[in-house]
Amino acid sequence: MTNPNPLLPLSALGIYFHGVYISLTFGLPVAIGVMLWKWWRTGDRDYYKAARIMTAVLGVNFALGAITGTLVEFGLVQIWPGVNLAIATFAFAPLALELIAFANEIAFLILFIVTLGRVKPPTSIAILALYAAFAYFSGVLITAVNSWMQAPWGVGPVAKTLYPFMPEYGPNVVDVPKLVALKLAAVATGQPISLLIEKPGFAQEVGIVLKDPMVALYSPYALVSIFHNILAAILIGMAVATAGWAYRYFKTGDQKYLKIVKPLAGAFAVLFVIQAPIVAHFMGEVVVHYNPTKFALMEGAETTYHNPIIALVAYGDPNKPIIGFDELEKACMNNTLTVGDLAKALNLPQTLKLAGQSVDISALASVKLSDLCLADLQKAKAYMPLIHTVYYVKVAFAIIGGLAAAVLFFYFYRVPGLSAIASAIAKIFGDERRRVFLLALLLVLGTVIPAVGGWAVREIGRKPWSVYGLLYPSEIVTPVPYASSPGFLAFAYLVILAVSLGGLYAMYLVATREYKFLELLKKGAGVGQ
Amino acid sequence: MNPAVFIGFVGLGLAVTLHVIFVSMTLGTGLLAAWYRWKAYRESDPWAELFARKVFKVLIVSELFSGVWGTIITVFLAGFFTAVTTLATNTLFIPIAIAIASIMIRIPTIAISWYTWGKIHPRTHSLVMWIMALSGFGVPFGFRAIFAEINHPVAVGYYLQTGHNPGFMPYSNPLFWTLYLHTAAAVISTGGFVAASLLALDKDVRGVKAGLLPGVGFLVAQLIFGPLYYFSLDWYSPLLFKAVNGEFLPLLVIKLAAVVALLALGLASYKAARAGAISSYVKWLGPLALFTVALGEILNDGARYPNLVILGDKGLSADLFANLYMDIPMPAVYVILAFLILSIVVFTMAAFYALYRRFIAEVPEV
Numbered sequence: 052m053t054n055p056n057p058l059l060p061l062s063a064l065g066i067y068f069h070g071v072y073i074s075l076t077f078g079l080p081v082a083i084g085v086m087l088w089k090w091w092r093t094g095d096r097d098y099y100k101a102a103r104i105m106t107a108v109l110g111v112n113f114a115l116g117a118i119t120g121t122l123v124e125f126g127l128v129q130i131w132p133g134v135n136l137a138i139a140t141f142a143f144a145p146l147a148l149e150l151i152a153f154a155n156e157i158a159f160l161i162l163f164i165v166t167l168g169r170v171k172p173p174t175s176i177a178i179l180a181l182y183a184a185f186a187y188f189s190g191v192l193i194t195a196v197n198s199w200m201q202a203p204w205g206v207g208p209v210a211k212t213l214y215p216f217m218p219e220y221g222p223n224v225v226d227v228p229k230l231v232a233l234k235l236a237a238v239a240t241g242q243p244i245s246l247l248i249e250k251p252g253f254a255q256e257v258g259i260v261l262k263d264p265m266v267a268l269y270s271p272y273a274l275v276s277i278f279h280n281i282l283a284a285i286l287i288g289m290a291v292a293t294a295g296w297a298y299r300y301f302k303t304g305d306q307k308y309l310k311i312v313k314p315l316a317g318a319f320a321v322l323f324v325i326q327a328p329i330v331a332h333f334m335g336e337v338v339v340h341y342n343p344t345k346f347a348l349m350e351g352a353e354t355t356y357h358n359p360i361i362a363l364v365a366y367g368d369p370n371k372p373i374i375g376f377d378e379l380e381k382a383c384m385n386n387t388l389t390v391g392d393l394a395k396a397l398n399l400p401q402t403l404k405l406a407g408q409s410v411d412i413s414a415l416a417s418v419k420l421s422d423l424c425l426a427d428l429q430k431a432k433a434y435m436p437l438i439h440t441v442y443y444v445k446v447a448f449a450i451i452g453g454l455a456a457a458v459l460f461f462y463f464y465r466v467p468g469l470s471a472i473a474s475a476i477a478k479i480f481g482d483e484r485r486r487v488f489l490l491a492l493l494l495v496l497g498t499v500i501p502a503v504g505g506w507a508v509r510e511i512g513r514k515p516w517s518v519y520g521l522l523y524p525s526e527i528v529t530p531v532p533y534a535s536s537p538g539f540l541a542f543a544y545l546v547i548l549a550v551s552l553g554g555l556y557a558m559y560l561v562a563t564r565e566y567k568f569l570e571l572l573k574k575g576a577g578v579g580q
Numbered sequence: 581m582n583p584a585v586f587i588g589f590v591g592l593g594l595a596v597t598l599h600v601i602f603v604s605m606t607l608g609t610g611l612l613a614a615w616y617r618w619k620a621y622r623e624s625d626p627w628a629e630l631f632a633r634k635v636f637k638v639l640i641v642s643e644l645f646s647g648v649w650g651t652i653i654t655v656f657l658a659g660f661f662t663a664v665t666t667l668a669t670n671t672l673f674i675p676i677a678i679a680i681a682s683i684m685i686r687i688p689t690i691a692i693s694w695y696t697w698g699k700i701h702p703r704t705h706s707l708v709m710w711i712m713a714l715s716g717f718g719v720p721f722g723f724r725a726i727f728a729e730i731n732h733p734v735a736v737g738y739y740l741q742t743g744h745n746p747g748f749m750p751y752s753n754p755l756f757w758t759l760y761l762h763t764a765a766a767v768i769s770t771g772g773f774v775a776a777s778l779l780a781l782d783k784d785v786r787g788v789k790a791g792l793l794p795g796v797g798f799l800v801a802q803l804i805f806g807p808l809y810y811f812s813l814d815w816y817s818p819l820l821f822k823a824v825n826g827e828f829l830p831l832l833v834i835k836l837a838a839v840v841a842l843l844a845l846g847l848a849s850y851k852a853a854r855a856g857a858i859s860s861y862v863k864w865l866g867p868l869a870l871f872t873v874a875l876g877e878i879l880n881d882g883a884r885y886p887n888l889v890i891l892g893d894k895g896l897s898a899d900l901f902a903n904l905y906m907d908i909p910m911p912a913v914y915v916i917l918a919f920l921i922l923s924i925v926v927f928t929m930a931a932f933y934a935l936y937r938r939f940i941a942e943v944p945e946v
Contacts, residue, residue, distance in 0.1 A: 114691035154923035162930035249666040251900040575630030
């Protein structure tokens with residue numbers, strides 16, 4: 052069987068590059084919109100030129116976002132083909148709706164690029180807004196799918212039966228015996244699920260597994276994650292745009308660049324206030340409730356302990372203890388059932404008939420569920436030093452980003468008292484060119500590092516499961532041996548790195564280079580002669 | 581057939597047809613643009629550079645939209661036909677990896693070529709353009725292997741019998757090579773005709789000639805690869821061959837008539853262009869070539885109905901591979917189809933402004 056471990060970092064690399072481009076795809080429209088608005092209100096062509104340059108960067112970035120999205124999509128169906136079962140059930144509605152979002156996102160982006168400068172600014176803003184609406188809708192749907200993997204909404208008590216410390220994941224809209232039979236068949240045969248679901252006629256044999264196709268769309272975990280992820284992406288994109296223009300100001304001292312930085316910094320600060328203290332807090336709350344192992348990893352809670360500040364933030368009650376792995380293990384020990392008891396309770400036969408093959412699950416009958424539970428907790432606990440460190444680094448940089456945003460905002464926008472403090476702090480960074488650039492750079496660090504760290508906590512923190520409490524990576528990985536061969540891995544890393552790094556460099560060229568080699572083109576077009 | 585499976589089949593067919601139409605335009609024009617960009621650099625020919633940029637506009641406008649329909653195909657496949665998608669990914673791992681790697685190179689190099697035009701050295705730019713153009717042909721080199729396998733499962737058959745991954749075996753499928761060469765020639769020819777149509781609007785005789793040359797030349801090549809593919813279907817996928825010559829015969833006749841018209845009008849237009857004139861019907865050759873491509877794809881895929889996989893003179897019904905793990909909410913599917921049509925309307929509007937109203941500047945701005 053394919054070892055999933057070498058494939059996890061490969062998937063993570065693809066997802067991280069996708070995240071880089073998606074952040075710009077989400078943030079640049081806001082930055083471009085602000086510039087178009089200013090152009091419309093003032094008639095100042097500098098704002099139009101800034102919008103045009105950022106649109107060119109958006110064009111290259113969008114292409115990279117689309118292909119890394121394709122990579123992630125193919126990565127899912129090719130490297131993790133067991134996920135196809137989720138695509139055919141829980142993820143069907145979000146992914147089908149995503150088609151609307153993706154197709155219209157591209158159509159409106161092309162329309163925006165083609166018509167920019169040829170139509171009036173309000174029309175361009177309207178087209179850009181439609182593009183952004185579909186882009187964000189796409190983010191909503193993909194986050195809903197990812198959130199289902201973090202908290203499999205709709206499986207009700209299934210995960211809790213195996214892991215008593217887990218909560219119920221919403222209503223039970225699955226055929227539990229069928230779901231458990233599939234899981235047991237994978238465990239008994241030691242084969243990935245894809246080898247079952249690839250058989251012609253298998254779906255006919257199994258029949259309805261999911262009774263509510265829309266269930267993934269109304270998960271509270273998804274709702275909070277959507278706001279958290281999309282705002283984070285917008286903030287990163289805006290921070291990069293702000294820092295880019297601040298750098299130009301730093302290099303040239305030209306006031307027109309400062310004029311561009313100011314409204315961008317203002318819009319950034321407003322969005323940051325919504326993200327950091329409000330949305331991030333609700334995100335933490337759903338993690339506490341729905342991912343108990345992840346929360347224990349984040350807080351380094353090998354054993355249960357008291358910390359009134361964390362308890363107040365996490366539970367709203369300073370007296371509650373932070374639940375550690377010792378408590379989770381105790382919960383496991385309370386489960387006295389065996390796999391055989393579970394199969395009996397669900398009326399499963401000892402020999403499952405699946406896709407023309409018989410799978411004997413009697414060998415699993417004596418396996419204690421408490422042993423499975425404890426073994427999985429041990430696997431999760433191995434990630435504690437990593438997750439705990441990454442989480443607190445992320446929090447520290449988010450605070451730095453928030454302070455930088457506040458200083459920059461009050462530096463540009465006069466508020467009695469606060470602006471004086473901001474100016475005093477800003478002066479620490481040197482003259483105006485340096486202080487604007489360094490503060491903008493802190494915005495980048497204060498958004499990128501929390502996002503990178505946050506995503507690592509989100510994804511690694513749910514291990515050892517790929518679908519929290521239900522499926523392991525080994526159950527959904529491809530059975531193809533090439534996938535984890537050094538040759539294929541080297542090829543895949545090379546393509547991803549070459550394209551992604553080349554793309555980033557190209558975006559830098561597009562943003563910074565003047566046109567130098569247009570003589571032939573101008574001659575051909577009959578201009579500039 | 582289950583209504584959800586039927587809608588899945590039709591939706592998949594629509595997505596494949598639209599995808600192939602756009603891809604045909606972009607692969608062919610990409611090659612033409614790279615060729616003339618390089619020529620402009622080597623020969624310091626200003627007309628060639630302008631021509632390359634004009635032809636490249638077709639790509640710039642349509643490539644991402646063609647990619648969207650590729651994504652739609654994947655979602656339709658995984659969502660509606662879960663078993664066949666899983667079987668394909670487990671079996672045809674290498675062809676799919678080739679296609680994905682090609683997509684990963686192709687799309688960014690298109691955006692990079694457009695936005696760095698005039699900003700990096702022309703030699704470097706020409707190199708990027710060549711990478712862009714040639715990587716495009718890697719995409720059908722991967723995906724056409726899947727089409728060949730569902731018409732004549734050589735590698736999949738080996739996998740199902742032995743349980744071993746067939747590696748590069750899909751490339752030993754006799755249907756693959758005729759299908760791939762047929763596709764490659766068709767897309768170059770279509771790109772040429774589309775370029776000729778576009779340049780006819782500019783009244784650029786040299787441009788019309790430059791488009792018609794690959795258009796007509798590769799259409800003549802099609803006269804070899806087309807019949808070769810057609811007869812290889814008779815040998816290796818007789819059920820499909822029977823359907824093409826049975827209930828789909830009217831479409832086949834229309835396609836053949838379109839090819840004959842394209843060839844005759846293309847030759848006449850080329851002759852006129854050599855004499856320095858643009859015939860009045862050149863502008864219709866691009867749409868006619870695209871119509872021919874669409875008909876070819878409908879014949880290749882639609883004739884498989886109600887089967888999804890052909891095994892010689894037997895077919896495996898789409899129901900066998902369908903997603904029956906839940907009742908697919910049909911109202912949601914109709915809403916999705918309606919919005920997809922909206923996206924086509926918006927895209928067409930953008931393409932109209934870009935290509936016919938010349939909204940994209942020939943010399944870059946700012």
